[in-house]
Amino acid sequence: DDIVARIEDRISRWTFPPKENSEAVQIMHYVHEDTRECLDYYGDKARLGFDESLMTTVVLYLSNVSHGGETLFRKLESKKSQPKEDTWSECARTGYAVKPLKGNALLGVPLNTST
Numbered sequence: 001d002d003i004v005a006r007i008e009d010r011i012s013r014w015t016f017p018p019k020e021n022s023e024a025v026q027i028m029h030y031v032h033e034d035t036r037e038c039l040d041y042y043g044d045k046a047r048l049g050f051d052e053s054l055m056t057t058v059v060l061y062l063s064n065v066s067h068g069g070e071t072l073f074r075k076l077e078s079k080k081s082q083p084k085e086d087t088w089s090e091c092a093r094t095g096y097a098v099k100p101l102k103g104n105a106l107l108g109v110p111l112n113t114s115t
Contacts, residue, residue, distance in 0.1 A: 004025055007025065007060070008022065008025065011058050014058075014105075014107070015056045015058065015107065017055060017056070021055075030069065035091070055109070055110070056107060056108065056109050057107075057108040057109075058105055058106070058107055058108075059071060059105065059106040059108070060104075060105050061100040061101055061102055061103065061104045061105070061106075062102060063100065063102050064100065064101060064102045065099075065100050066087070067087055067089065068089040068091075068092075069089075069099070069100045070088065070089060070091070070092040070097035070098060070099050070100065071097065071098045071100070071106060072091060072092055072094070072095050072096070072097045073095055073096045073097065073098075074094065074095040075095075076095065076096040078096055082096050082097070084097075087099075
């Protein structure tokens with residue numbers, strides 16, 4: 001698909017690893033009250049399906065959400081310093097979170113590369 005190829009090219013230019021080193025694009029759709037388990041595959045080679053840990057993860061937000069839909073980082077130490085108003089979900093109040101905003105992208109890199 002030409003659109004996916006162009007997206008992969010842009011991500012590769014932004015993150016630097018060539019797109020040949022990337023796994024296939026995954027599109028996730030959440031509905032009201034939907035939640036997913038942690039997507040931190042770093043070090044969990046059985047779930048990855050190959051022998052390498054992820055170097056980077058890119059999340060592209062394709063829509064706006066008025067309430068909820070945040071990407072939550074439970075283990076970040078700065079979670080207590082992030083102010084939260086009424087538009088944040090109860091789940092997002094438990095850790096550092098990023099609100100979905102159409103057109104934005106989130107780049108995640110492992111903080112401990114020795115494992």
